[in-house]
Amino acid sequence: MSLLQQIKEKDLLKAPSNALQKEAMSTFLAKGIPSRKHEEWKYFSFKNTFEQELVWADNLNSQPPINTQLHAIQANRLVFINGKLASQYSQLLDQIPGLIVSSIAEASTNHSNLLNAYFGKLAATTNESLNALNTAFDPQGSFVYVPQGAICKHPFFIQHITAATEQASFSQIRNLWVIEANAQAHFIESYESIGEKLSLTNVVSEIAVAENAVVNAYKLQQQQSAAQLNHYTQINQAAHSNVKQITISISGAIIRNNLHFKLNGTAANCVLHGLYVTDKKRLVDNHTRVDHVSPHCTSDEKYKGILLDESTAVFNGKIQVHLDAQKTAAYQRNQNILLSDHATIYTKPQLEIFADDVKCTHGATIGRLDEKSLFYLRSRGIPENVAKSMLLKAYAKDITDLIEEPELTQLISQFIEDNI
Amino acid sequence: MLRIENLHAGIENKNILNGINLTIRPGEVHAIMGPNGAGKSTLSSVLAGKNEYTVSQGKVEFDGKDLLDMSPEDRAREGLFLAFQYPVEIPGVSNTNFLKTAVNEQRKYRGLAPMEATDFLKFMREKMELVEMDKSLTSRSLNEGFSGGEKKRNEIFQMAMLAPKLAILDETDSGLDIDALRLVSNGVNKLRSKDNAFVVITHYQRLLDYIVPDFVHVLYKGKIVKSGTAELAKELEQKGYDWIKTEVDTQNV
Ligand SMILES: Nc1ncnc2c1ncn2[C@@H]1O[C@H](COP(=O)(O)OP(=O)(O)OP(=O)(O)O)[C@@H](O)[C@H]1O
Ligand SMILES: [Mg+2]
Numbered sequence: 001m002s003l004l005q006q007i008k009e010k011d012l013l014k015a016p017s018n019a020l021q022k023e024a025m026s027t028f029l030a031k032g033i034p035s036r037k038h039e040e041w042k043y044f045s046f047k048n049t050f051e052q053e054l055v056w057a058d059n060l061n062s063q064p065p066i067n068t069q070l071h072a073i074q075a076n077r078l079v080f081i082n083g084k085l086a087s088q089y090s091q092l093l094d095q096i097p098g099l100i101v102s103s104i105a106e107a108s109t110n111h112s113n114l115l116n117a118y119f120g121k122l123a124a125t126t127n128e129s130l131n132a133l134n135t136a137f138d139p140q141g142s143f144v145y146v147p148q149g150a151i152c153k154h155p156f157f158i159q160h161i162t163a164a165t166e167q168a169s170f171s172q173i174r175n176l177w178v179i180e181a182n183a184q185a186h187f188i189e190s191y192e193s194i195g196e197k198l199s200l201t202n203v204v205s206e207i208a209v210a211e212n213a214v215v216n217a218y219k220l221q222q223q224q225s226a227a228q229l230n231h232y233t234q235i236n237q238a239a240h241s242n243v244k245q246i247t248i249s250i251s252g253a254i255i256r257n258n259l260h261f262k263l264n265g266t267a268a269n270c271v272l273h274g275l276y277v278t279d280k281k282r283l284v285d286n287h288t289r290v291d292h293v294s295p296h297c298t299s300d301e302k303y304k305g306i307l308l309d310e311s312t313a314v315f316n317g318k319i320q321v322h323l324d325a326q327k328t329a330a331y332q333r334n335q336n337i338l339l340s341d342h343a344t345i346y347t348k349p350q351l352e353i354f355a356d357d358v359k360c361t362h363g364a365t366i367g368r369l370d371e372k373s374l375f376y377l378r379s380r381g382i383p384e385n386v387a388k389s390m391l392l393k394a395y396a397k398d399i400t401d402l403i404e405e406p407e408l409t410q411l412i413s414q415f416i417e418d419n420i
Numbered sequence: 421m422l423r424i425e426n427l428h429a430g431i432e433n434k435n436i437l438n439g440i441n442l443t444i445r446p447g448e449v450h451a452i453m454g455p456n457g458a459g460k461s462t463l464s465s466v467l468a469g470k471n472e473y474t475v476s477q478g479k480v481e482f483d484g485k486d487l488l489d490m491s492p493e494d495r496a497r498e499g500l501f502l503a504f505q506y507p508v509e510i511p512g513v514s515n516t517n518f519l520k521t522a523v524n525e526q527r528k529y530r531g532l533a534p535m536e537a538t539d540f541l542k543f544m545r546e547k548m549e550l551v552e553m554d555k556s557l558t559s560r561s562l563n564e565g566f567s568g569g570e571k572k573r574n575e576i577f578q579m580a581m582l583a584p585k586l587a588i589l590d591e592t593d594s595g596l597d598i599d600a601l602r603l604v605s606n607g608v609n610k611l612r613s614k615d616n617a618f619v620v621i622t623h624y625q626r627l628l629d630y631i632v633p634d635f636v637h638v639l640y641k642g643k644i645v646k647s648g649t650a651e652l653a654k655e656l657e658q659k660g661y662d663w664i665k666t667e668v669d670t671q672n673v
Contacts, residue, residue, distance in 0.1 A: 370508075372508045373508050373510045375471075376507070377522075378496070379492050379495075379501075380518075380522040380582065381496035381526040381529065382493060382521055384493065386521065386525065390513055390517075390518070391513070393513075394513045397512040
C-alpha cells in the first residue's frame with residue numbers, strides 16, 4: 001500500500017484526535033503533497049515518495065547499532081531511533097532547577113500545560129501541508145525547556161536516526177525547544193539514517209527564544225544515500241535575543257530545509273549560515289525566510305555550496321521587512337562552487353521591504369575552484385585531490401569557523417577530505 | 421639534469437615559445453634575461469606543468485624522465501621547484517599547514533614517513549632563519565595580505581623547506597628591498613651544492629653580483645638568442661637589448 005494510502009487509514013484507525021490534529025489532518029488532505037507547480041516547490045516534489053510502499057517507522061521494532069562518533073561531545077544527550085527515545089544512549093549532565101529535557105511524549109504527560117502553550121503555535125500549517133501532516137499524528141521527538149536565566153554549561157545534543165535497514169520507512173519527528181528570558185543554550189542536532197533502503201523523514205522544529213536569551217544551534221544532516229529529509233524549522237525571537245543557526249547538509253538523497261525566523265521583538269539578532277555539499281544525483285534545497293517584524297533587528301545570512309557530479313542545489317532566501325521594522329539591517333549571500341559541468345544550482349534572493357529606513361544587501365555567486373590556487377598547491381608537490389580538498393575546506397571555513405564544537409568541525413573537514 | 425629540446429608552446433593559437441634548447445647540469449646556475457613579454461615566465465610555467473599552455477613540439481627530460489608527461493605535483497616531487505613571479509594569495513589555507521602538507525606529500529612520494537610535529541616545527545624555524553622570515557607570517561593564510569617582498573621571501577622559504585634538485589626563480593628579486601635581496605641571495609647560495617641547480621630569471625645585473633651564474637641566456641620572442649657567461653649580463657646592463665633585437669630581427673628578415 002502506498003504511504004499516502006497508509007496515512008489515510010492510520011488516521012481513521014487512531015484514537016479520537018484532539019482539535020489540533022483534526023484540523024491539521026483536514027488541511028493535509030485538502031492541500032495534498034506540494035507538487036512542482038507550487039511556487040516554493042519548483043525543483044522537486046515528494047509526491048513520488050508518497051506513492052511508494054514505505055512502512056511507518058513506529059511499526060518497525062529495530063534497535064540497530066548506531067553511530068556514536070559525536071557522543072564524544074560532552075553533552076546533554078537525547079537519542080531517537082525512528083522517533084522513539086533510546087534511553088540507553090541518552091544522558092543529562094546539567095542539573096538546573098526547572099530544566100526539562102525529555103521526549104515530547106513524556107512532556108505531554110508530565111508538562112502538558114507548558115507543552116501546549118507552545119506546541120503547534122509557531123510553525124504554520126495552513127500553507128504547509130507537510131507540517132500539517134506532521135501535526136496530524138502523535139508527536140515524537142525532543143522537548144527542551146530552559147528556564148529563565150539558566151546558563152547551560154553543556155550543549156544539548158539531539159540525534160535523530162531513521163532506520164531503513166530491511167524495509168523502506170517513513171518517520172515523523174517533532175522538536176520543541178523553549179529558551180526563556182536571559183537563558184543561554186547550545187544545541188547540536190544530527191539527522192542520520194541507517195540502511196540502504198528508501199526512507200523519508202518529515203521533521204518540524206519549533207524554537208521559542210525569549211527576551212535577551214542566547215541560542216546557538218548547529219544542525220547536521222548526514223543521511224544515507226537513499227534517505228530523504230524534509231525539515232521545517234520555525235524560530236521566533238523576542239527582543240534583544242541572539243540566535244545563531246548553522247545548517248550543514250552533507251549527505252542524503254534529498255534534503256529540503258525550510259528555515260523560518262520571526263524577529264518579533266526589537267533588537268533581536270539572528271545569524272543563519274549554511275554549508276551544503278552535494279554529489280551524485282543528490283539534491284539539497286534550502287528555503288529560508290526571515291521576517292523582520294520589529295525595528296532595530298539584524299539578520300546575517302550566508303549559505304555556501306559545493307556541488308559535484310550531477311547534483312542539484314536550490315537556495316531561496318526570502319527577507320521580509322515589515323512596515324514597522326525600521327532600522328533593520330539584513331545581509332544575505334549565497335556562494336557556490338561547481339566542481340562539475342553537470343551540477344546545477346538555482347539561487348534566488350527575495351527581498352520584500354515595506355519599511356523605508358533599512359539596510360539590506362544580497363548577492364549570489366557561482367564559480368569554480370580557482371585554477372591558479374590549485375596549480376600553486378600542486379606545484380609544491382601536493383596531489384590534485386588533496387589540493388582540492390584544502391581549497392574547499394578553506395572555502396567552507398567561514399561557515400565552519402562559526403561552529404564552536406571542535407568534534408563537529410573535525411567531522412565536517414573529514415567529510416570534505418574523504419568525499420572530494 | 422634538465423634537457424630542453426626544441427620546445428614550442430603557446431596558448432590556443434598563439435605561439436609563445438618558439439624552439440627553446442637548454443641543458444642544465446647539476447651544480448650549475450643559469451640566468452635567463454630578456455625583454456618583457458619574451459616568454460620567460462611562460463617557459464617556467466610550462467616546465468612546472470601549468471595546463472593553460474599547450475606544448476606543440478619538443479621534449480623536456482628531467483633526470484632522464486619525460487617531464488612533460490608528469491603532473492605538476494609529480495614534477496615537484498621529482499625535485500622541480502618554481503618560485504613564482506606572482507605568488508597567489510590563498511585565504512583560509514594556513515601557511516604552516518600548507519607547508520606541512522607539501523613537505524609530507526613529498527616525503528610520502530619518496531617512501532618516507534611524515535615528519536613529527538615537533539621535528540617539523542624545528543625544521544621550519546631553521547629555514548625561516550635562513551631567509552629571516554617573520555614568525556607571524558607562518559601562522560597567517562598563505563600569502564594573504566603579504567607585501568610584495570614578503571611573498572617573494574615566502575617563495576624562497578618554501579624552496580628551502582622543499583630542497584629541490586632544480587629551482588627556477590622567476591624574478592624573485594623584483595620587489596625586494598636591498599637588504600632582502602642580499603638575504604634571499606645568501607639563502608640561495610647556502611642551498612647551492614654540486615647536486616642541485618638553479619635557473620634565475622631576472623632583469624637586473626645586481627642580483628647576479630650576489631648569485632654568480634655559470635651561464636647567462638637571453639630569451640627573445642620565445643627563443644634563446646644569445647648565451648654567454650656572467651660577462652654577458654654586464655654587457656646587457658650597459659647596452660640594453662636593442663643590439664640583440666636588431667641582430668635577431670635582421671637575421672629573420
Ligand atoms: N595566459 C596567457 N594568455 C594570453 N597571453 C599570454 C598568456 N601567458 C603569456 N601570454 C603572452 O605571452 C608572452 C610572454 O609572456 P611571459 O609572461 O612569458 O613573458 P616574460 O618574459 O615573463 O615577461 P616579463 O619580463 O614581463 O615577466 C606575452 O606577450 C604574454 O602576454
Ligand atoms: Mg615574467
